[in-house]
Amino acid sequence: MAGRTAEPEVIWARPERAGRGPKPAYSRADIAAAAVRIADADGLDAVSMRRVAAEIGCGTMSLYNYVPRKEDLYELMVDLVSAEYDLSGEPSGDWRADMLDLARQARGIMRRHPWLVRVMSTAYSISPNALRCLDWCLACLESLDVPASTKLELFGMVNGSVMVYVANEQAVAERTRSAPWSAEREQAVRGAYMMSQVTAGDYPHLAALFAEGVAPPDDPEAAFDRILTRLLDSFDPKGRTGPGS
Incomplete structure (x- = not known):
């Protein structure tokens, strides 16, 4: 065999920050918000790791420490806008x-x-x-x-x-x-x-x-x-x- 295939990773199972060390400079929410702003303004094709990194003010390679794959970035974006549902009330019964x-x-x-x-x-x-x-x-x-x-x-x-x-x-x-x-x-x-x-x-x-x-x-x-x-x-x-x- 040429080598073992890496296991798939769920972004939500990945700690946002390590238990030790300094607090990360950016949160997932910051990154997702930046990506959503870009997509809202210029479309999904405009969302790149480089542009998102520039939007929040970090290096492109540094962004990969927070979001390993572009698919993970999309997942963060979908989750962020999903928070726009108003689910504050109880079901009506209908x-x-x-x-x-x-x-x-x-x-x-x-x-x-x-x-x-x-x-x-x-x-x-x-x-x-x-x-x-x-x-x-x-x-x-x-x-x-x-x-x-x-x-x-x-x-x-x-x-x-x-x-x-x-x-x-x-x-x-x-x-x-x-x-x-x-x-x-x-x-x-x-x-x-x-x-x-x-x-x-x-x-x-x-x-x-x-x-x-x-x-x-x-x-x-x-x-x-x-x-x-x-x-x-x-x-x-x-x-x-x-x-x-």
Whole structure:
């Protein structure tokens, strides 16, 4: 064998400071805050160990003493913005309302930090603030009569749905940012083209759908709430009509 592979390391299991010696000049919070400022201002690609080191005023190699890998830096960033969830209150007793509120908060955080969608990962689900959020959600879901594993799936699907929704919002905004027309105008032109294709006869099922009447798109807030509510309702055992109901 060429040699043993190093064991993976969890940044949270790594002491922030040794038991002896001088106090470190910087904290993980300082480093994460600097990286988040850079990402918020200039995007995730602008976040480098060199630039973060310059932001806090230390040498690049010195930064590696605090954060061994760039992936660890991302994990610190995700944890820092996860502290923006307001989990100060007790669950209301209405698990749907609580989870919808959490989804709205998640969307707000992802919109404030557009880079977050790119680095969200289950690998980062063991950080202090991620565990705090998950524990709060499980408290909200105590009255939901489903297995614990299903509750974890619900939590994951809510997060995933919010990520997809925000990613689409970001893609639409990016597409029209430099265009000489509004997003609404582009949507109208694309809608007109789609209707011309549907009515040509090549897409009978779409034609039937449009013939029944399709409601015009409403505001993004209402659409978001409706999508998440349908997702949450699908986890309610009382609403099941298939096998096992």
